[in-house]
């Protein structure tokens with residue numbers, strides 16, 4: 073297998089998620105990071121490239137220049153990871169698609185629904201691989217839950233309870249210049265959604281991924297509790313799924329004491345499942361009328377989908393980086409299949425999943441503005 077030559081846009085010094093993408097790409101030895109436009113600041117971009125060992129001839133001060141040059145190089149990059157603030161995702165992606173380069177883009181897909189729709193159409197006409205790093209879908213016990221529901225162990229799903237709670241935006245840290253807070257609370261960079269775009273999209277995707285159900289409408293009550301903020305920092309959202317199941321999602325970035333509490337609880341007419349990201353190696357299974365069971369990653373109750381996503385024996389915790397790396401590994405499989413002109417599909421979230429996330433954000437804001445009125449998620 074040829075290594076995939078990877079580029080990165082964003083992810084310079086002091087950035088958060090770019091470093092995680094680099095670790096995820098290294099874990100299975102399928103990628104080689106060879107180019108980057110790592111920062112909006114040219115000096116910082118060059119410095120960051122030097123520190124992570126990118127050849128200075130392939131460190132660019134602009135992503136447009138990088139896409140154009142890498143697209144023409146004989147051994148230019150095969151794929152690019154987009155890890156900038158949200159408002160740049162669409163434009164960066166378009167430049168690289170034009171150059172025939174596969175994309176690994178972080179969520180939310182874009183900063184507006186219109187950009188997302190345009191981008192999705194472009195991706196489809198390009199035929200290139202486009203992965204969205206809804207990384208929580210890469211956890212083994214999430215895959216286990218998906219498999220158990222597909223196998224009918226929960227029966228007909230009736231209730232989906234979701235929560236994604238953090239506390240890091242409980243005070244006005246954006247006014248003190250905290251880098252990640254500044255752009256996340258600015259509608260020009262984040263988009264119409266605050267917490268719902270930043271973390272709500274993860275939870276929304278996770279529920280559809282695990283249950284295999286599509287949400288067809290929502291009702292949202294959004295709050296903006298802190299200071300002069302204009303974007304939501306707390307939200308209560310009701311969801312209706314196509315099979316009649318009812319969902320409830322609480323998203324918060326002001327919940328004191330909550331660090332990264334992504335949690336999902338699903339109840340069907342034959343049983344229930346519960347999983348929490350802060351304790352990711354365990355899945356609780358409650359078959360109706362029987363004693364409760366604890367399924368452990370790589371343990372005796374784990375099935376083939378979970379085992380394929382596990383790396384080390386049970387009892388040795390795996391977490392965020394490994395889950396992220398599963399998305400990278402499976403994206404490498406997609407790129408490999410593309411190289412060989414082979415039809416292939418796996419569980420990697422794609423541009424349609426990204427588009428659904430943007431529709432979720434857009435409709436939640438519209439619902440809230442209309443006084444908490446149900447909105448369709450079908451169009």
Ligand SMILES: NC(=O)c1ccc[n+]([C@@H]2O[C@H](COP(=O)([O-])OP(=O)(O)OC[C@H]3O[C@@H](n4cnc5c(N)ncnc54)[C@H](O)[C@@H]3O)[C@@H](O)[C@H]2O)c1
Nearest residue numbers: 082083084087088089109110111112155156157158178179
């Ligand atoms: N999947 C996840 O769990 C997860 C977690 C965190 C962030 N994210 C997403 O990743 C993206 C980045 O978030 P972050 O927290 O790392 O942000 P960040 O502010 O820490 O980093 C953003 C980086 O983008 C760079 N950048 C800005 N404009 C640029 C330009 N024109 N050209 C090149 N680089 C540019 C900045 O210099 C910085 O290096 C966001 O879309 C966010 O929603 C996803």
